[in-house]
Amino acid sequence: AREVYRLVSEETHALVKEQYQLLNEEILPQLATEGIRFVKRSEWNDAQREWIKGFFFREVMPVITPIGLDPSHPFPRVLNKSLNFAVELEGRDAFGRSSGAAIVQAPRVLPRVIRLPRELGDVEYAFVFLSSILHEFVHELFSGMKVLGCYQFRVTRNSDLFVDEEEVKNLRAKIQGELPQRHFGDAVRLEIANNCSEAMTQFLLGQFNLTESDLYRVAGPVNLVRLMQVPDWVLRNDLKFVPFTPGTPKALQKCHSVFDSIRGGDILLHHPYQSFNPVIELLDQAATDPQVVAIRMTVYRTGTDSVLMQSLLRAAQNGKEVTVVVELMARFDEEANIGWATKLEEVGAHVVYGVVGYKTH
Numbered sequence: 240a241r242e243v244y245r246l247v248s249e250e251t252h253a254l255v256k257e258q259y260q261l262l263n264e265e266i267l268p269q270l271a272t273e274g275i276r277f278v279k280r281s282e283w284n285d286a287q288r289e290w291i292k293g294f295f296f297r298e299v300m301p302v303i304t305p306i307g308l309d310p311s312h313p314f315p316r317v318l319n320k321s322l323n324f325a326v327e328l329e330g331r332d333a334f335g336r337s338s339g340a341a342i343v344q345a346p347r348v349l350p351r352v353i354r355l356p357r358e359l360g361d362v363e364y365a366f367v368f369l370s371s372i373l374h375e376f377v378h379e380l381f382s383g384m385k386v387l388g389c390y391q392f393r394v395t396r397n398s399d400l401f402v403d404e405e406e407v408k409n410l411r412a413k414i415q416g417e418l419p420q421r422h423f424g425d426a427v428r429l430e431i432a433n434n435c436s437e438a439m440t441q442f443l444l445g446q447f448n449l450t451e452s453d454l455y456r457v458a459g460p461v462n463l464v465r466l467m468q469v470p471d472w473v474l475r476n477d478l479k480f481v482p483f484t485p486g487t488p489k490a491l492q493k494c495h496s497v498f499d500s501i502r503g504g505d506i507l508l509h510h511p512y513q514s515f516n517p518v519i520e521l522l523d524q525a526a527t528d529p530q531v532v533a534i535r536m537t538v539y540r541t542g543t544d545s546v547l548m549q550s551l552l553r554a555a556q557n558g559k560e561v562t563v564v565v566e567l568m569a570r571f572d573e574e575a576n577i578g579w580a581t582k583l584e585e586v587g588a589h590v591v592y593g594v595v596g597y598k599t600h
Contacts (some may be wrong), residue, residue: 248452259458274362275473278355280371287359291367294353295376299369302346305380307338314446315342319396319424322351322462324373325431325439327387343377343389345369351465355473363471364448368460390435393461394447429454430461444511485514497521498528519546526554533560540566541575550578552586561588 267277283291304313305326322345322494328338353372355365370391378386426447431440433456444454472478486506494500497520508517523546525531534554541548555561565580567573580590597598 245452248422252455255457257457258463262459262463271362273475273478275364275366275469275475276360276362277366277368278360280375283367287355287365290356290359290464291353292376293377295372299372299376300351300379302349303343303380305341305343307341309338312338314577315344316394316395317342320393321347322370323394324370324377325390325435325443326377326381327389327394327436327439328381328384329387330384331340340439341381343373343380345373349554351460351462352469366469370460381506386573388434388436388439390432390439391461392429392431392435392443394426395430397427424563427453428583430457431455432461433458452503485511487514487517491517497524497568519550522547522550522554526557526559531559534563537564538566538579541579543575543578545575545579548582551588552582555583555588562591564589567592 264394270276279289291427306312308314324343324345326341326343349369351369352366353369355367357363359365373391374389377389377568378384426449429443429447429449431443433452435456440454444450488506490500490503490506491497497517500506506517508515522534525534531554534551536551538548551561561583563580563583565583567574567576580592584590
């Protein structure tokens with residue numbers, strides 16, 4: 240297993256390195272030529288700096304709490320994949336303490352990318368990273384002290400739920416008890432800014448009980464997923480893929496009743512190339528159809544606003560015999576599944592909690 244892990248680690252390091260090379264050497268330069276820029280701190284003009292400073296004091300500073308590291312303030316519990324900053328300090332704070340280091344945790348409520356007002360940029364779309372703003376003004380959080388360095392980092396934790404399905408009598412209760420601890424599992428990866436000092440790097444590795452093989456030095460934001468929101472802000476359809484619209488089988492295009500269509504012959508739906516709406520319509524019509532007396536199905540993954548689950552609730556409320564096998568170990572959807580299962584039970588549906596063996600997606 241250790242040999243497999245080593246091979247996976249080598250491949251992952253190479254992939255992450257390639258990711259940031261593509262971002263810095265191809266994607267960002269090409270976006271800049273199209274009038275979409277991510278402005279670095281060294282490139283801020285006076286007007287931009289003044290606006291960003293106001294944003295920091297107005298939106299950022301009130302919701303962050305720096306934690307000085309000393310005997311009375313141990314290293315904080317860092318959430319899984321949260322954005323954090325390790326700060327190297329010199330001098331004494333307002334209370335006369337000299338910790339030498341501090342941790343600043345960025346709340347998830349703060350946006351990781353901020354768009355500058357149009358009148359402040361020399362391009363149509365100008366953005367700054369939250370990490371750049373914190374780097375620039377982090378000294379405001381440590382009055383009387385000198386900031387020697389500020390480095391963003393992110394830790395990935397083991398998010399498996401350790402539940403023995405055969406030994407637990409009440410699987411749902413056990414999983415509910417495990418969920419709050421998911422964000423604090425054992426650390427498995429540390430991502431840090433590539434300018435992080437060696438002393439701080441070794442300090443962080445020690446805090447998370449990790450080794451050099453678990454370390455990823457990155458040349459940019461430690462969470463590139465947060466860039467996914469940027470295309471929604473940029474109104475440039477010529478730079479985006481044409482939206483894909485799933486098709487609908489001919490047998491379902493003109494018929495208002497899914498049941499009538501099925502009577503005419505079997506219908507195969509090929510997802511995601513064909514729409515999932517016929518499945519939703521089938522359940523929606525079944526919930527109110529007087530000829531439907533029972534609905535039995537397995538639910539693997541849902542969402543907090545599942546239309547499908549709403550139909551099942553309505554069916555049970557209308558007196559249908561609703562039986563649902565709910566997969567409790569659907570990774571990262573356990574909480575949503577338990578929530579829906581509870582609602583189904585409240586309206587009289589029969590819920591079977593299970594760990595589905597073979598899954599068909």
